[in-house]
Amino acid sequence: MESLETLLSVLRQNHLKITPQRRLILEILVDDASHPTVDQVYQQVITVMPNVSRTTVYNTLHELVALGVLIEVQDMGAGGGRYDTNASQHHHLLCTHCHTLLDIERDFPELELTPVEACGYRIARHQVTFYGVCPCCQQALASQEESI
Amino acid sequence: MESLETLLSVLRQNHLKITPQRRLILEILVDDASHPTVDQVYQQVITVMPNVSRTTVYNTLHELVALGVLIEVQDMGAGGGRYDTNASQHHHLLCTHCHTLLDIERDFPELELTPVEACGYRIARHQVTFYGVCPCCQQALASQEESI
DNA sequence: ATTCTACTTAGTAATTATTATAAACTGGGG
DNA sequence: CCCCAGTTTATAATAATTACTAAGTAGAAT
16 A cells, blocks of 8 residues: 555656645545445545535546556446555455455466467556455355245 | 357256347357447347347346356446456456457466455456556557657 | 246336536646 | 646536336246
């Protein structure tokens, strides 16, 4: 996880103004490791600055993704992307039933494509997602079976 | 890639009726390895059966995902999920600029989580996504640099 | 083959997610 | 302190998805 100051300096290096809105959004993201959706970020923003518009949240998140300090992760099933400040190599474990998403902090350095497989792509990073059913949903599904 | 008959038998096993609409959607998916969006599937459907509604396409795709014969892949940046019949272990190479998505047919069997890492999840599969810039976008970005 | 019924579909409307636009505002260099 | 390019806001438009219900039909039962 990057510190707030580090992220702000990335903005400065890219000639983006440090507005109160952007600062707040960054603070929220640094403090929230739960892969929030756009709307969840927005809801947190307006508890502090009630007049911030959704557009600003969208704009800021897109800018941060373009700068590489945020990544977008898929929440398969629920609409809308989710955002993650942790730009270091880490991976995900997703419940296919309730879409709970956990971070896997281990690295998998052995994952590399051969030049042939890469087809000329300049590869920047890779991410592994494990799909499964969380303990909670396993119980729910089991009791559903019984009732049939 | 599964055959059409295999997929139809999965529907039968799950007591889902084999309607002409569902059959057509499955035929299209089996023939189309390009990770189509919902709308791309819909557009192909209506060239054959013009009266099929978008609702039916959504319903069918969701049912097939629930049965595990389809997987949903993220197209980060463009709205809307994309679908893939290839339920076998395969992986993706995504251009972060134009969102072109290639399949990587190699397997990575060494990827396993320890029980501690899995946190009680019953893990069904895993998928690796490599992020990079495709040759085409590398050129475009290079010439953009020059013009600065 | 015919009938019956629960499942499925089509069409419309509603909801949610995202982007476009333009006028008003402001961070930070000079 | 002033200025202006970059930002924000509010509104509206567009796109994606879901809800709803009457009409239709696949497939089991007869």
